[in-house]
Amino acid sequence: MSKTHHAQKATGKGDPQCFAGEAGPPKFKVGDQVRIKDLPDIFYTRCQVYTRGAVGEVAVVTHESPAPEDEAWDNVDRPEWFYIVRFKQSELWPDYPAVYANDTLQTEFSERWLELV
Amino acid sequence: MSSPTRQQVLRHIELVGQLQPALHQPQHAPFPEAIDHALFRAYMRTSHDVGGEPDVPIQYEEKEEEQWELNTYVTCECLAWRGLWNAEERRRRQNVDLGQTQYLGLPYYGRWLLSAARILVDKQAITLTELITKIDEVKKRYE
Secondary structure (H helix, E strand, O other), X not given: OOOOHHHHHHXXXXXXXXXXXXXXXXXXXXXXXXXXXXXXXXXOOOOOHHHOOOEEEEEEEEEEEXXXXXXXXXXXXXXXXXXXXXXXXXXXXXXXXXXHOOOXXXXXXXXXXXXXO | OOOHHHHHHHHHHHHHOOOOOOOXXXXXXXXXXXXXXXXXXXXXXXXXXXXXXXXXXXXXXXXXXXXXXXXXXXXXXXXXXXXXXXXXXXHHHHHHHOHHHHHHHOOHHHHHHHHHHHHHHHOOOXXXXXHHHHHHHHHHHOO
16 A cells, blocks of 8 residues: 555654745744635635634744645645734624633634735 | 344434434425525535534533544554555544534544544545445344
8 A cells, every 4th residue: 555645755754844844935924914815615624714804913933734625635745834823802703792802812724814914 | 024124224214314404494406596605605614613603512521531442543543654644634534524414423533433444445445345244244243
C-alpha cells in the first residue's frame, strides 16, 4: 500500500513543521482588522459559519499548512498561512449581554477566509 | 413465517423510518425549484459545525474510556502512520461525510470505528465483501 503524500512529507519532521517556508510571506499581520469571507461551503470546511461576515483582529500569525479543504483529501500542494483571529463576542452574537462587552472569542482560519477591512 | 431475522429487519425498517432530517415540511423528491439558496445551504451544512445552533444544555458527565474505544483510537492512529489518511481526512470522514443523523446519533468512538472500516474499503485495503464476511463470521461466535 502506498503512503499518502502527507505521511511521506511529515515523517521525521512532524506536522505542521513539514510545511514551514512553503506558503510565501503572510498576507496579514498581528493587529490587522479582517473580515471573514462567506465562501461557498460544501463537503468540508473548518471555517465556522457563525464567524462569516464578522470582523475581528489578527491575534497571532500561527503556522503554514494546507487548508483543511485541501488536506481533507490529502492534497498538500498549496500550504497557506493560518491566523488566530480575536472577535468581540458582541460582534458574533447579537443578543450578547452589554455588561460583558469586553468578552472575546479566538479561533483559527486559513488565509483564504480573511480579507482586510 | 416470522423468523428472528425478519423480525429484526422489520424493526430496523420501522426505526430508520423515524430517522428524518428535522425539516418539518414535505420534502420527498422535491422539484429543483423547491430548493432555494437558503434551503440548499442548510442541507449542505457540514454536520460538525454546530456552533451557534439553538440547542438545549447537555448534562456534563465524567466517563472513562472503554477498552474498545482505546483500541479504536490506536487503530486509527496506526492507519495514519501507515499512510492511509491524515488527521484532517479522518475528521472529514468521522464528522461530516457520515451525515447529520449519524453524527448526532452515534457515540463518538463509534464514529471513529466506522470511519476506520470505511477508509479501508474506500482505499481498497480490503473489499467490502471481505469485511461483511468477517463481521458475519465473528457475529456467529456470539450466537
